Amino acid sequence: MTSVTGIIKNSAGFHLRPAQLFVEKANEFKAKVMVKNEKGMSVAGKSILGLMTLGVECGSQIIIETEGEDEVSAAQALLDLINSKFGEE
Amino acid sequence: MELLDIITDETVFIGLEASSQEECLQAMAGGMEKAGILSNKDVYIAAVAEREHKGSTGIGFGVAIPHGKSSGVQTPGLAFARLKSPVEWNSLDGKPVQLVFLIGVPEEAAGDAHIKILIALSRKLVHAEFREKMLAVNSTAELYQVLQAI
Numbered sequence: 001m002t003s004v005t006g007i008i009k010n011s012a013g014f015h016l017r018p019a020q021l022f023v024e025k026a027n028e029f030k031a032k033v034m035v036k037n038e039k040g041m042s043v044a045g046k047s048i049l050g051l052m053t054l055g056v057e058c059g060s061q062i063i064i065e066t067e068g069e070d071e072v073s074a075a076q077a078l079l080d081l082i083n084s085k086f087g088e089e
Numbered sequence: 090m091e092l093l094d095i096i097t098d099e100t101v102f103i104g105l106e107a108s109s110q111e112e113c114l115q116a117m118a119g120g121m122e123k124a125g126i127l128s129n130k131d132v133y134i135a136a137v138a139e140r141e142h143k144g145s146t147g148i149g150f151g152v153a154i155p156h157g158k159s160s161g162v163q164t165p166g167l168a169f170a171r172l173k174s175p176v177e178w179n180s181l182d183g184k185p186v187q188l189v190f191l192i193g194v195p196e197e198a199a200g201d202a203h204i205k206i207l208i209a210l211s212r213k214l215v216h217a218e219f220r221e222k223m224l225a226v227n228s229t230a231e232l233y234q235v236l237q238a239i
Binding site for chain 1: 148201
């Protein structure tokens with residue numbers, strides 16, 4: 001399993017649009033993706049609704065866990081997406 | 090954020106007949122206007138359409154959450170429609186939409202008002218039981234019960 005930690009930097013947090021982009025990116029990989037918020041709540045990283053229920057705000061930390069043959073590239077791609085602020089602002 | 094505080098009888102549409110996304114949004118925004126949520130329906134719908142253009146709010150499961158932060162909105166509000174027949178929404182899973190939750194927040198509202206509504210809504214929608222019950226409700230009173238219970 002690969003685990004990376006990222007900080008959500010876009011001002012509106014992890015809402016619908018970022019969640020959609022995250023799921024699209026996650027679906028490019030075979031690896032299973034799980035996302036955890038600071039409270040330890042864990043959801044499937046390929047579910048828009050799941051990600052939205054995390055209620056992650058700007059400045060919060062999330063942990064991305066990937067598992068599968070392409071887990072390292074999946075984790076890196078998802079971390080890059082978060083760091084790009086999902087193309088917002 | 091309590092969804093029951095921002096939804097009213099005028100903004101609930103059970104068995105709404107609409108043949109397109111535009112028709113659906115027009116009817117629902119009409120209810121929001123009647124309920125005093127909107128000050129300018131056209132300005133609000135333009136904001137919702139612009140958001141939809143950036144990426145569909147069809148999240149899958151036959152559910153869409155269109156939303157707009159706009160100067161055409163007076164006070165945060167939520168409208169719900171269960172469509173008589175599903176309409177095309179360019180959803181991520183390619184399926185047409187039958188449950189529509191339309192959110193409106195004023196332009197000057199605290200930056201995250203609509204995010205709070207989205208989070209509250211997604212925490213309900215994530216339960217298959219909630220989605221099934223929303224597809225089955227027959228009255229506004231029943232809808233309020235489901236919103237309260239799940």
